[in-house]
Amino acid sequence: MSEIPKFSSSDIKGWLESETKSVFVPVHTRAEKLLNDMNKMIEDISDVSKVLLDNSSKEIEKRNMKTYGRARALNKLARLFLDRMRHIKVPDRVSYDDFRDFDQETQKAFFAIEVDIRNWFPRISPYFILDRRRFLMIFEKAKALLKEFNDFLTKEYVKTKTLEETFQLIDRLQTLETQLTSLDKQRRKVGSEKAQITEEIAETQQKMADLKSKGSISRLNQIGAEIEILRMETKRSLQHLRKPFIKLTSLALHGRGSGLTPDELRKLNRYLENPFETLAEEEADYPVLRQILQKLDRSISEGKLKLKPDKERKAKQAIENILNGNSFANLHRKCADAMERKKKLSTSADVAETRSDLSRLQEFLENLERRKGVAEAEENAVSRACSETQRKIRNHKTAIERNVLSFIDKRILIE
Numbered sequence: 001m002s003e004i005p006k007f008s009s010s011d012i013k014g015w016l017e018s019e020t021k022s023v024f025v026p027v028h029t030r031a032e033k034l035l036n037d038m039n040k041m042i043e044d045i046s047d048v049s050k051v052l053l054d055n056s057s058k059e060i061e062k063r064n065m066k067t068y069g070r071a072r073a074l075n076k077l078a079r080l081f082l083d084r085m086r087h088i089k090v091p092d093r094v095s096y097d098d099f100r101d102f103d104q105e106t107q108k109a110f111f112a113i114e115v116d117i118r119n120w121f122p123r124i125s126p127y128f129i130l131d132r133r134r135f136l137m138i139f140e141k142a143k144a145l146l147k148e149f150n151d152f153l154t155k156e157y158v159k160t161k162t163l164e165e166t167f168q169l170i171d172r173l174q175t176l177e178t179q180l181t182s183l184d185k186q187r188r189k190v191g192s193e194k195a196q197i198t199e200e201i202a203e204t205q206q207k208m209a210d211l212k213s214k215g216s217i218s219r220l221n222q223i224g225a226e227i228e229i230l231r232m233e234t235k236r237s238l239q240h241l242r243k244p245f246i247k248l249t250s251l252a253l254h255g256r257g258s259g260l261t262p263d264e265l266r267k268l269n270r271y272l273e274n275p276f277e278t279l280a281e282e283e284a285d286y287p288v289l290r291q292i293l294q295k296l297d298r299s300i301s302e303g304k305l306k307l308k309p310d311k312e313r314k315a316k317q318a319i320e321n322i323l324n325g326n327s328f329a330n331l332h333r334k335c336a337d338a339m340e341r342k343k344k345l346s347t348s349a350d351v352a353e354t355r356s357d358l359s360r361l362q363e364f365l366e367n368l369e370r371r372k373g374v375a376e377a378e379e380n381a382v383s384r385a386c387s388e389t390q391r392k393i394r395n396h397k398t399a400i401e402r403n404v405l406s407f408i409d410k411r412i413l414i415e
Contacts, residue, residue, distance in 0.1 A: 006413045009177055012400065013170045019408055020163055027160045031094045034149050038106065039090045041142040046085045048135045053078035055131055070124045074131075077120055084109040095168070096161045103153050106146055113139065166403040173396040173414075180389045187382045194375040197368055204365045211358055216350040223342045230335050231276040237321075237328060238275050240314040241296070245272055247305040248296050258304075259295040268292050280335035286328075293319045 007015060017024075052074055059071035088105050091098035117139070121132055211217060238245075245268060252258035252265050260268065267288045270278040282289055297319050299305050300312060307315065322328045345351055397414040404412050 004411050004413050006415050008415055009170065009173050009397075012412070012414055013167065016163075016166065016170070016404065019410070024160055024163055027156055028094060028164075030152065031099060031157055034145075034152055035091065035094055035099065035102070037145055038102070038142075038149055041138075041145050042085050042088055042090070042106070044138050045135075045142055046082055048131075048138050049078045049081040049085065052128070052131050052135060053082065055128065059128075067127050070127050073120055074124050074128055077116055080116060081113055084112060096157055096164050099153060099157060103146075103150055107150070110139075110143060110146060114143075162403050162407050166400055166407070169396050169400050169403070173393060173400065176389055176393050176396065180386065180393065183382055183386045183389060187379065187386060190375055190379045190382060194372060194379060197372045197375060201365065201368045201372065204361055204368065208358055208361050208365070211354055211361070215354065216345055216348055217354045217358075220342065220345050220351060223338060223345065227276070227338050227342065230331070230338055233331060234276045234279055234335065237331060238271065238318070240311070240318040241293075242272065243311060244296055244300065244305055244307060244315045247307070248292075248299060251299065251304060258299060260292065264288060264292050264295070276335060277339070279332055280339040282332060282336070286332050290323060293323055 056071045056075035056078060059067050060075060088109055089102070091102055117136070121136075124132065212221060248258055248260070249265065249268055249272070252260045252268075267278065271289070271292075279286065279289070296305075297316065300307065300315060305312075400414055401412055404410060
């Protein structure tokens with residue numbers, strides 16, 4: 001069994017032309033000649049139509065009652081003939097599809113002209129007889145040439161249609177391969193840009209991490225972590241008082257004898273919203289909180305808050321621990337100290353400079369991430385275009401191989 005010949009897209013066209021020139025070249029040459037001849041006949045019909053138009057216009061100007069109506073009819077016909085000829089598009093190059101479209105378009109125009117001739121020329125008689133004869137003579141020649149044109153299309157040119165399509169497929173294949181090369185180059189370029197941006201992002205993130213882990217910012221972060229622990233501890237220490245606090249606030253708002261002053265009510269609301277910050281801002285021995293707790297204890301004892309027994313017991317125990325226990329005093333000192341250290345450190349020149357550097361780096365990082373997103377979107381789009389182009393290339397190669405087999409009965413492979 002003989003080996004199947006393999007061709008590149010750049011070699012296949014020359015080989016196929018050599019294999020088929022004895023069939024294709026004569027047909028193509030005849031097609032070009034017929035197309036030129038038909039183009040000349042269309043021009044001749046246009047020229048003779050202009051003669052009809054000019055002569056009928058001159059007769060109309062004479063205002064001769066015997067010929068006026070027929071002259072106007074011929075003038076209108078001549079304009080129709082010219083308009084139909086102008087609308088026929090003659091192909092710039094010879095191909096089966098263009099040849100067929102031109103044939104169909106010309107046949108439609110000729111059919112319409114023939115109907116007009118049959119309907120109107122007898123009515124114009126006996127005037128303009130020489131002009132009409134000349135038009136009919138040229139038109140009959142054009143019809144005969146169109147019949148020859150159509151016979152050639154359906155009996156001879158159609159046989160090379162597959163071959164012509166194959167040459168067109170080869171040209172498109174080469175264009176697609178050029179596009180794929182360009183797309184692949186673009187994809188590598190975008191990939192390189194994305195890799196560079198990714199590296200810059202990693203470097204920027206490392207610079208930011210280094211800034212956060214050194215000097216005043218590091219100490220500030222440590223204080224922040226310490227504050228988070230104190231925040232949770234404060235919340236836990238006041239957890240059994242939250243419900244009573246809410247009920248006491250409601251009692252004060254409805255004027256039912258909570259005993260709270262406006263300042264104490266504002267402070268109570270702050271304890272509900274931000275217990276850590278509120279406690280840290282209290283003076284030594286947290287006097288405002290003590291006043292609130294004493295009034296809360298009195299309201300509970302007087303039954304004004306209507307708490308469940310278990311909640312009431314836990315609330316009273318929490319009040320006792322805060323008012324008379326040392327543990328809350330110690331928590332208060334820690335909170336106040338942490339907030340003071342944070343405030344001093346936050347306003348230091350070193351922290352201000354570091355924060356400025358971090359802000360600048362953060363802005364640069366966000367810009368890099370935006371650029372990376374754009375690069376990724378472009379990379380994805382180019383990758384999709386590459387995949388689609390590769391699919392079209394495979395389909396074109398398969399179609400060319402199949403057409404060659406059907407036309408010259410030879411099996412080939414396009415690499």
